[in-house]
Amino acid sequence: MNRITGLLALLAISAAAVAQGLPPLPDSIKSQGKVRVGVRCDQPPYGYQDQNGQFAGVEVDMAKQIATFAFGSPEKAELTCVTAENRIPQLNSKRVDLLIATLGISPERARVVDFTKPYRWGASDLLVAKDSPYKKLEDLSGKTVVVLKGSVQAKWFDDHMPKVTTLKLNTAADALQALKQGRADGYAHDAATLVIIGSKDPSLRLLEDHYQLSDAAMAVRKGEADWLAYVDASITKMRSEGMFRRMVEKWVPADVRSYYIMVFEQPKPAER
């Protein structure tokens, strides 16, 4: 009798080691023996492929961590490279069971997939000349801001700050050049991209006034409530155990790390 109790206790402990504080893994996933996750492969530091073609990045580590929660090994994450265009079709055609793919929450997308709770936020920022007087977004009113054609920032400035003249160019290289030549007073883009560019060029600085805020979340197919609950609990667990910070420290160089730690650990600022 004592032995059986001991054995049960041991089983309980090992089960807890795999998934402490997590709801039961849904049968549909358990029977596969692996977690199939769609990740980006061109979005460092979130999801990309390193020189050897291996998946790398913060979101890739999150996928591996969920596989570890579920099956006790990061090897149980079957990773698929998805793009901005095909990620939702990949999920809904059941090629993957989970998207951790720089996916922003939007009402349009929420109609076709179920979002988990957000695991980080994202924002746009402005790159300006180091010696320029600008301190906040409003200071750019009446000025020229370079944006990329078709970017969310191009639309945001047209919608929210019509007094800003937007110079629409084709590539990030063109935009940077135009800013450095003084053809524009600021370069508006995704903050995560700008922190890296800004850190490489001492003549520029970030405005650090965030706008066009969004939440990034994982996504599962509609109607898989148990799986959604499991992933949600995994996110809570990763956050409470400080795993996000360790992943960021692993993948992001120290000089630009503070931005990434902020988007994972600080609450999202209010939309302007």
Place this chain on the structure above:
Amino acid sequence: MFDPAYLLAQVPALLGGLGMTLLLTALSVALSLAIGVAGGAIRSQRVPLLAPLAGAYVEVIRNTPILVQLFFLFYGLPAIGLRMSLFWTGVVCLTLWGGAYQIENFRGGFAAVGQGLREAALALNLRPRVFLRRVAIPIALRVSLPSIVNTSISQLKNSSYLQAIGLAELTFVALDRVATDFRALEMFAALGVLYVGLVFALSAAAARLERIMNRPYAA
């Protein structure tokens, strides 16, 4: 599929782009014709110092892609303190490009003004300026008109390169809408129709001009 309602909603934006394309083309065609007459005369008269300079200019423009010239003007020149606005960068780029070709067009025209005519003018004691204005240019213009029109049409079409620096001409407007709304079919169809229409109008005007100019000098 093809959505006429969408296209209709974009007409104001496209017309704005069309206006900019026409303005750019008109300005740069006029300016490059002036460059062409002056440069063509200089080259055909073998004016010392100026003729080799004009020749070097023609070679530089003819032997480099216009996109490289555009980026040089837009991104390169500010580094040495010469910063033109978006619009004037566009005008200067098209003008310099067209000017080089017009010099060659006019040079060909002046070459058609025979030595005999020169001698006749000399014998009649016509001053060189009068000879140029009353004899050489009218003849040169008639001979080179088809190639002048050709170059002008190319300038019109080359104005689409200016989208690369963000100048809101016709192609820019269309590409910008495509990048935002993903309706490539409608926009590129509209672009095609508009450019063909413009070139057709320009060609028709040139044909008419040619007819007028080829009328014999009737008293």
